[in-house]
Amino acid sequence: MILWLRYFRNLLLRNAQLKLVSLVLAVLLWIALNGEPKSEVGLKVPLEFRNSPKGVEVLGEVSSVDVRLSASSSLVKRIDASEVTASIDLSDWSPGERTYPLGENNLTVPFGVTVTKITPSKIRLRFEPTARKLVVIHPRILGKPAEGYALRSVICQPDKAELEGPASHLTAVQSISTDSLDVSGRSSNFSSRLHLYIDDPVVRLAGDQDTQVEVTIVPRPVEQGKAGLN
Numbered sequence: 001m002i003l004w005l006r007y008f009r010n011l012l013l014r015n016a017q018l019k020l021v022s023l024v025l026a027v028l029l030w031i032a033l034n035g036e037p038k039s040e041v042g043l044k045v046p047l048e049f050r051n052s053p054k055g056v057e058v059l060g061e062v063s064s065v066d067v068r069l070s071a072s073s074s075l076v077k078r079i080d081a082s083e084v085t086a087s088i089d090l091s092d093w094s095p096g097e098r099t100y101p102l103g104e105n106n107l108t109v110p111f112g113v114t115v116t117k118i119t120p121s122k123i124r125l126r127f128e129p130t131a132r133k134l135v136v137i138h139p140r141i142l143g144k145p146a147e148g149y150a151l152r153s154v155i156c157q158p159d160k161a162e163l164e165g166p167a168s169h170l171t172a173v174q175s176i177s178t179d180s181l182d183v184s185g186r187s188s189n190f191s192s193r194l195h196l197y198i199d200d201p202v203v204r205l206a207g208d209q210d211t212q213v214e215v216t217i218v219p220r221p222v223e224q225g226k227a228g229l230n
Contacts (some may be wrong), residue, residue, distance in 0.1 A: 039076040040116060042068050045084050045107075051091040053127070057166040058090065059202065060125040065102060068117040075112050083110050088123075099124045131167040134160050136175045137196065137211050143184030145217050151183060152216040161196055161211070165203035173203055181213055189216050 046064050065086050069079060085108045088100050101122045104115045137156045145151055161176060178194040191214045196205060 037073050038070055039073045040068055040070050041076050041079055042066060043079075043081050043084055045081065045086045047123075048085060048087040050087050050089050053090065053093050055130050056093070057128045057130055057202070058093075058125055059128065059166060060123055062120060062123045066119040067107060067115060069109060069113050070116045071110075071113040075110075079110060079113065084108065086118075088125075090125075093127050095127050095129075097124055097126045128166040128168060130164055131170050132162060132164045132206055133170045133173065134162050135173055137161055138175050138177050139194070139213050140177045140180045140197075142180050142182045145183055146185050146187040148220050149187045149217050150220045152218045153214075154181075154216075155214045156211045157214065158211055161209050162206040163198065163203050164206040165200070169200050169202045173198070173200060178211060178213060181215070183215060183217070186215070186217050189214075191215065 044064050044066055047062060049058055052058060067084065067086070069076070069084070071079070086102070086106055087108075088102075088106060099122055102118045102120065104118075107115050107118070109115060137159055139154045139156055141151070141154060156178065163170060163173060163176070176196055176198050178196060181192055181194060191212055193210055194213050195210050198204065
């Protein structure tokens, strides 16, 4: 027992001057932070999901939260939005809908800052298995060929794309389009590699996909009446 007491006493007295200086600095910092008038600041913080389940779509209307932070006037002026994070742990997810409360435990803030308000105070998320679907690609054509020429065909290679996302959203997607392709003033065949566009922001391409659009332009047939005039 005596040996243990000696050990702890030596541990306590070791670097005693440095420990005393650290204690004094900590007290002075506490006094400085609490002696100044308090101020508040509002920030919009992106909402992060931790431990998201694999092969599952997490759906919700809230992507950020509004927080109000309180601290000393000098500290409030130095708070940067990048120092504040808001997150929800999804490790206990379950299929269907679930409501998650948002509180101080969901926020990480700088030392000396307290959270006074979070809006919204709770969010509802829906969990759906990730589904896939093959849909047709429609080329988006702008303009008209040169005078005397007509557009014979527009072919996409490949003409289908594989999408992924929640099944409730994929059901409504029957086709997707390419970026716009302008044929104005064209008088000959040409091709162009185009990116694909999906209207629904929740649905995405299953991997890196695009399409080669082959455009065929031919001379417009001369009407017999006009030909006779020549």
